[in-house]
Amino acid sequence: MSNTLSGYLKAIRSSLEAAFCVRNFASQVVERHNKPEVEARMSKELLLQPIVIAREKGEKCLIEGSINSVRISIAIKKSDEMEEVLVDRFSRFLAQRAEDFVILRRAPVKGYDVSFLITNFHSEEMKKDKLIDFIIHFMEEVNSEISALKLAVNSRARVVSGTFLRQFV
Amino acid sequence: MLLLEPNNKVLAETISAQLKPLELIENDDGKQEKAKREPIDVRLCDFDDVLYHVLVSHDARDTLMLSVYLPCWNEIKDRGGLDALKEHYGDFISSSKEDGYDVTLTVNLDNPPMKPEDLVLKLSSIKSVLVGGIFDRYFSGLLSAKPVTENFTFKLKGDTQIFMVPRAERVIIVYSLQFNDKVDAAIAKVFMQEFVDARRRITSAPPCTFSVNPPLELKEFGIVEPIPGNLGFVSFAVEKRNVEGVRKEKVVFVLQSFRNYIQYHIKCSKAFFHSRMRARVVSLIKVLNRAKQDVPAGQKEMKTIQGKTFKRDV
Numbered sequence: 001m002s003n004t005l006s007g008y009l010k011a012i013r014s015s016l017e018a019a020f021c022v023r024n025f026a027s028q029v030v031e032r033h034n035k036p037e038v039e040a041r042m043s044k045e046l047l048l049q050p051i052v053i054a055r056e057k058g059e060k061c062l063i064e065g066s067i068n069s070v071r072i073s074i075a076i077k078k079s080d081e082m083e084e085v086l087v088d089r090f091s092r093f094l095a096q097r098a099e100d101f102v103i104l105r106r107a108p109v110k111g112y113d114v115s116f117l118i119t120n121f122h123s124e125e126m127k128k129d130k131l132i133d134f135i136i137h138f139m140e141e142v143n144s145e146i147s148a149l150k151l152a153v154n155s156r157a158r159v160v161s162g163t164f165l166r167q168f169v
Numbered sequence: 170m171l172l173l174e175p176n177n178k179v180l181a182e183t184i185s186a187q188l189k190p191l192e193l194i195e196n197d198d199g200k201q202e203k204a205k206r207e208p209i210d211v212r213l214c215d216f217d218d219v220l221y222h223v224l225v226s227h228d229a230r231d232t233l234m235l236s237v238y239l240p241c242w243n244e245i246k247d248r249g250g251l252d253a254l255k256e257h258y259g260d261f262i263s264s265s266k267e268d269g270y271d272v273t274l275t276v277n278l279d280n281p282p283m284k285p286e287d288l289v290l291k292l293s294s295i296k297s298v299l300v301g302g303i304f305d306r307y308f309s310g311l312l313s314a315k316p317v318t319e320n321f322t323f324k325l326k327g328d329t330q331i332f333m334v335p336r337a338e339r340v341i342i343v344y345s346l347q348f349n350d351k352v353d354a355a356i357a358k359v360f361m362q363e364f365v366d367a368r369r370r371i372t373s374a375p376p377c378t379f380s381v382n383p384p385l386e387l388k389e390f391g392i393v394e395p396i397p398g399n400l401g402f403v404s405f406a407v408e409k410r411n412v413e414g415v416r417k418e419k420v421v422f423v424l425q426s427f428r429n430y431i432q433y434h435i436k437c438s439k440a441f442f443h444s445r446m447r448a449r450v451v452s453l454i455k456v457l458n459r460a461k462q463d464v465p466a467g468q469k470e471m472k473t474i475q476g477k478t479f480k481r482d483v
Contacts, residue, residue, distance in 0.1 A: 081355050081358065082355050082356070082358075082359055084355075085351060085352050085355040085356075086442070089352065089442060089446075090446055093443075093446045093450070094450065097450055100450075100454055101453070101454065101457065102457070103457070125461060125462060126457075126460040126461050126462060127460055127462060130459060130460030131460050133460070134456055134457050134459075134460055137453075137456055138453060141449065141452075141453060145445070145446070145449050148445070149442055149445060152438070152441060152445075153356060153359055153438055154359060154363070156434065156437070156438055156441075157359050157360045157362075157363035158363050158366075158367065159171065160171070160360060160363070160430075160431075160434050161360065161363045161364040161366070161367035162367050162370070162371065163171045163172060164172075164364070164423060164427075164430065165364070165367055165368065165371050165374035165375075165377070166371060166374070167172075167416070167419045167420060167423045168373075168374050168375050168407070168411040168416065168420055168423075169371060169373050169374055169411075169416075
């Protein structure tokens with residue numbers, strides 16, 4: 001199980017290293033503006049081909065590059081109703097704190113759970129390889145967090161039902 | 170705290186504050202006399218939309234009046250509610266019922282009939298005793314070999330309906346649960362499935378089932394299709410050996426507060442999610458900050474109050 005995860009993360013890491021060549025580029029369309037081109041999408045020649053790396057149907061990663069910004073969207077695996085609810089809660093929790101995270105996008109791209117937007121200004125402030133490390137680390141952390149929360153609910157349920165039924169014994 | 174307590178803490182505190190012995194103060198003539206009790210008028214609410222009204226009136230400062238309103242009282246009073254009221258609170262029943270409430274008790278504060286702590290506990294558990302009265306009726310019937318054969322259903326609250334189906338040697342109690350929130354419903358489903366599984370580990374517990382389709386017992390009430398908007402039906406088959414002796418009181422309490430128990434633990438789970446997510450976010454931000462560039466060793470960029478930026482050698 002962890003074999004496919006490490007392969008998945010390695011593929012994402014190498015794709016990110018390739019897509020993550022950003023430089024400052026002022027907007028061609030509007031004078032004196034500097035927009036992230038991957039969000040504005042106004043000039044086709046500035047955008048790179050988007051790639052999707054999928055581990056399975058519900059777990060994939062979309063990497064869209066452009067001349068001055070990269071947008072990374074992640075879909076987290078949801079195998080049952082409880083996980084769906086947890087992932088939804090967690091991604092909303094993160095999105096509300098997007099300001100603290102700097103590189104997080106406030107709303108995820110449609111079809112995905114979390115989106116990051118990294119511009120040339122971020123890459124001037126932070127080291128490129130450390131940023132990529134962070135994204136990979138983030139994906140591992142989110143997976144382990146969701147499974148830990150699910151386990152906590154299951155163990156709480158066991159204790160709750162045990163105490164209740166013991167009253168009858 | 171895993172199990173809920175049978176009494177209402179706020180009500181207990183209100184009543185015990187009134188039962189405290191009055192202290193001696195000096196009055197205007199310089200003599201010692203007992204302080205006068207302050208009149209109070211408190212309105213409280215409890216689980217299952219129950220309302221209380223505690224009154225120590227200005228004119229009668231030595232009596233405390235406690236009124237209780239239960240939304241399901243009209244359905245349960247003839248089937249064990251009034252019996253439970255008379256058995257536990259017979260001495261306190263007031264002759265005049267307060268408007269808008271179902272039961273009114275009066276307590277003499279200066280000469281309480283029993284120890285203050287016991288009285289407080291007794292009075293603040295009034296809701297669980299009254300609602301438990303209907304469960305008690307079925308279980309006493311089981312124990313005394315004169316079983317109650319009536320099938321009965323009542324709505325404990327807007328979203329919980331309880332069905333009681335007596336059978337040979339046991340009483341089957343079915344709860345129909347409704348949760349409006351998606352997250353609550355998902356967590357409750359996990360809890361219900363664990364209830365069914367727990368029966369395997371604790372062998373002498375009553376058999377417990379959970380399903381979206383109504384169990385066969387509910388055919389008697391005419392319910393054969395699953396009710397839309399419902400989470401499902403959970404049923405317990407309580408046998409004679411589950412309610413023998415001291416267990417009856419525990420069982421009655423735990424069954425009448427089943428929905429509140431589940432709701433309490435759902436809320437605890439949600440609070441746990443939040444604290445864990447917060448901790449996780451803090452650790453992720455720390456990792457992100459490691460990616461920030463170090464300040465170059467030679468120079469440090471600084472700003473003056475007026476906003477001019479300059480570089481200073483470090």
